[in-house]
Amino acid sequence: MRLPGWRALAGRLAVVLCAAQPGLPALAAPQLDLTVKLEPAQGSLSAQALIALPAHEAIDLRIDARHRITSMQLDGGALRASTEGGLQRIRIAAAKQPRRLELRWAIRADAPDAAASHRDTLTAFAPQIGEAGSFLPAGGAWYPLPFDGAGPLLHRYRLTVDLPAAQRALAPGDRQLDTVRDGRRTVRFDMAQDSEGADLMAGPWVEAERSVRSIDGRTLTLATLFHPDIADQAEGYLDAAASHLARIEQTLGAYPYSRFSIASSPTPTGFGMAGLTYLGVDVLRLPFIRHTSLPHEILHNWWGNGVYLALTGGNWSEGLTTFMADYALREASQGEDGARAMRLDWLRGLSALSPAAQGRLADFGGRTHDASQAIGYHKAALVFLMLRDTLGATAFDSALRDFWQTHRHRRAGWPDLRAAFEHASGRDLGRHFALWVNGSGLAAPTIAGAVAGPDGLTVTLQQPAPHYPLAVPLHVRISGETRVEQVALQGAQARVSLPLTAGCAELALDPDFRLARRLAPGEAPPVLREATLDDTLGLTVLGDERLATAARTLTAQWLDRAPGAIDAAQPPGRASRMVIGSFAAIDGWLARHRLPARDRDGEVVAWAMRAPAGGTLALVAARDADALTRATRALPHYGQQGWVTLAGGRAAARGQWPAATAWTKVCVR
Numbered sequence: 001m002r003l004p005g006w007r008a009l010a011g012r013l014a015v016v017l018c019a020a021q022p023g024l025p026a027l028a029a030p031q032l033d034l035t036v037k038l039e040p041a042q043g044s045l046s047a048q049a050l051i052a053l054p055a056h057e058a059i060d061l062r063i064d065a066r067h068r069i070t071s072m073q074l075d076g077g078a079l080r081a082s083t084e085g086g087l088q089r090i091r092i093a094a095a096k097q098p099r100r101l102e103l104r105w106a107i108r109a110d111a112p113d114a115a116a117s118h119r120d121t122l123t124a125f126a127p128q129i130g131e132a133g134s135f136l137p138a139g140g141a142w143y144p145l146p147f148d149g150a151g152p153l154l155h156r157y158r159l160t161v162d163l164p165a166a167q168r169a170l171a172p173g174d175r176q177l178d179t180v181r182d183g184r185r186t187v188r189f190d191m192a193q194d195s196e197g198a199d200l201m202a203g204p205w206v207e208a209e210r211s212v213r214s215i216d217g218r219t220l221t222l223a224t225l226f227h228p229d230i231a232d233q234a235e236g237y238l239d240a241a242a243s244h245l246a247r248i249e250q251t252l253g254a255y256p257y258s259r260f261s262i263a264s265s266p267t268p269t270g271f272g273m274a275g276l277t278y279l280g281v282d283v284l285r286l287p288f289i290r291h292t293s294l295p296h297e298i299l300h301n302w303w304g305n306g307v308y309l310a311l312t313g314g315n316w317s318e319g320l321t322t323f324m325a326d327y328a329l330r331e332a333s334q335g336e337d338g339a340r341a342m343r344l345d346w347l348r349g350l351s352a353l354s355p356a357a358q359g360r361l362a363d364f365g366g367r368t369h370d371a372s373q374a375i376g377y378h379k380a381a382l383v384f385l386m387l388r389d390t391l392g393a394t395a396f397d398s399a400l401r402d403f404w405q406t407h408r409h410r411r412a413g414w415p416d417l418r419a420a421f422e423h424a425s426g427r428d429l430g431r432h433f434a435l436w437v438n439g440s441g442l443a444a445p446t447i448a449g450a451v452a453g454p455d456g457l458t459v460t461l462q463q464p465a466p467h468y469p470l471a472v473p474l475h476v477r478i479s480g481e482t483r484v485e486q487v488a489l490q491g492a493q494a495r496v497s498l499p500l501t502a503g504c505a506e507l508a509l510d511p512d513f514r515l516a517r518r519l520a521p522g523e524a525p526p527v528l529r530e531a532t533l534d535d536t537l538g539l540t541v542l543g544d545e546r547l548a549t550a551a552r553t554l555t556a557q558w559l560d561r562a563p564g565a566i567d568a569a570q571p572p573g574r575a576s577r578m579v580i581g582s583f584a585a586i587d588g589w590l591a592r593h594r595l596p597a598r599d600r601d602g603e604v605v606a607w608a609m610r611a612p613a614g615g616t617l618a619l620v621a622a623r624d625a626d627a628l629t630r631a632t633r634a635l636p637h638y639g640q641q642g643w644v645t646l647a648g649g650r651a652a653a654r655g656q657w658p659a660a661t662a663w664t665k666v667c668v669r
Helices: 005-012 014-019 118-122 228-252 281-285 293-299 317-352 370-391 393-407 414-425 430-436 528-532 545-558 583-592 625-631
Strands: 031-039 044-053 059-064 068-074 082-084 087-092 099-108 134-136 145-148 155-164 168-170 174-181 184-195 200-203 206-213 219-226 259-265 270-273 276-280 446-453 456-462 470-478 481-489 493-498 503-509 538-542 577-582 604-610 616-622 643-647 650-655 664-668
Touching: 031 200, 044 059, 059 099, 068 087, 087 099, 155 200, 168 184, 200 259, 206 228, 219 228, 228 259, 228 281, 228 293, 228 317, 228 393, 259 281, 270 293, 276 281, 276 293, 293 317, 317 370, 317 528, 370 393, 370 414, 370 430, 370 470, 393 414, 414 430, 446 503, 446 664, 456 470, 456 503, 456 664, 470 493, 481 493, 528 577, 528 604, 528 616, 538 545, 538 583, 545 577, 545 616, 545 625, 577 583, 583 616, 604 625, 616 625, 625 643
Parallel strands: 031 155, 219 259, 259 276, 538 577, 577 616
Antiparallel strands: 031 044, 044 099, 059 087, 059 145, 068 099, 082 087, 134 200, 155 184, 168 200, 174 184, 206 219, 270 276, 446 456, 456 493, 470 481, 470 503, 503 664, 604 616, 604 643, 643 650
């Protein structure tokens, strides 16, 4: 995922920005010269910023209030900052002549918490400084960030880092210097393009590099900066990065930076910044990451870290990156069957969200929990898929290339994407974007009926309000042969005539899951995520206090909100429920409520089941409390599965219940 630092900072500054006086002129790419001395063993950083202020320009700087400013001078004269909303604010009015601001400050920070979960890292922007790794995201305002009256300003910088020789440093920008002298290392990064800021990372890394040729003839540097215990993975990651980068360049054009670095973090981060990605050590060990997360983060150098997000109106980059990286790779590597399985997984998660949880794409800022991922990543990816299906791949790809060339290193939003697609296709897409981006929810088309007539079979499709503009794939099977009718469903109803004068036809609406629609009850077998994403989920815990404590820890890691308790005697109904207990307790509960028995063994077994009344059950049976505790970190990663067994805290086997297309049979006599 793209590091959502600016959006996090903008949220913290909302009160301050509302109080800002109007009329501050917008600065065109302010330039900062930052010099940093990092001491990981002491958890400290000292820094200096030199900012040249041109004549007739005002600037408003913000730095975290927890950092100690040791000196601040404007043209040699002392200056003071005010503190508002957890930030120190330095406001300098426009002057007739150029001015020079010098600021010095110090930071004390805790070392990264190795026990942190991935969810913990999504919203943690306080600096972390330690020998195992240091991370100072720009969104945490570790240095003075420039603002005007509208919000944070894109800016350019030079960052020089002095740190122990055993450590290496990384930040967005061209690395112009990396030297070692007298036990200290000096590294300098120059960001010559307008950027969202300097995210600073450091660690006891082993570096490996490779040169590759860009599509425009430039020499690019690929690099890994890995902790010593995973340094042997460097070659595999460099191979994969070279392959993914070349593929993306073929679609979108030349890579926008001179380097791409993959750095390891002591915590389970998964971030992409301009020219780099910062992934947890344990994440990088997983063999599939170089073919899933890695291409996603590389593509963010075009979407999100190449074209930046508008300050309002929603984060489009995660959905577009998911569609062009995760989904495109699934299409290429596993064909239509694999792509269909991914679409079905997206729709399962989206259909599990209650109407109240169906947020708007225009409100999505970044992933903070599973529900937000379902909206901002998966629903958005389906919206782009529907656009490609409607406009055709040629117009779709042309629009994105034009969007890239027009907005690179500038901010852009959903309206800019709409303009690009309209220009490439010659179509008015106002209604499409109004409903899918500014509206919430999913479409719910159905087959309302089929009537035989003298000219064949007339099939009626319908959908409830709001009436989404849909190109509905209606699959028609006659005498064992299947064809697809694309039915334009723009309002409440649409009809299509099929040439059937005698015999029977079988009909299926979107059986390949190409529409962002709510799955019908029973259309797909349940997966664990259907229950865990339901914000009305209840919880039943069966077992002693030790097991109950382990269950509470698991649900805190897994669920977006604390579920309400449900007594074990209450039979499952239409609402979703999670049931956690020992093997014996779970087996007894299933028998008591006349539900199918558990058919798998392991230290921990989790599976999804549909209750007779329609509710989705997520069942977790454990050998004992210790086994459940060992499974706590792994289990939340298997929500897309129908069942999973774990041993030693790792998945031993997993799978999904087979799905079958529901066909409607219609006969003409």
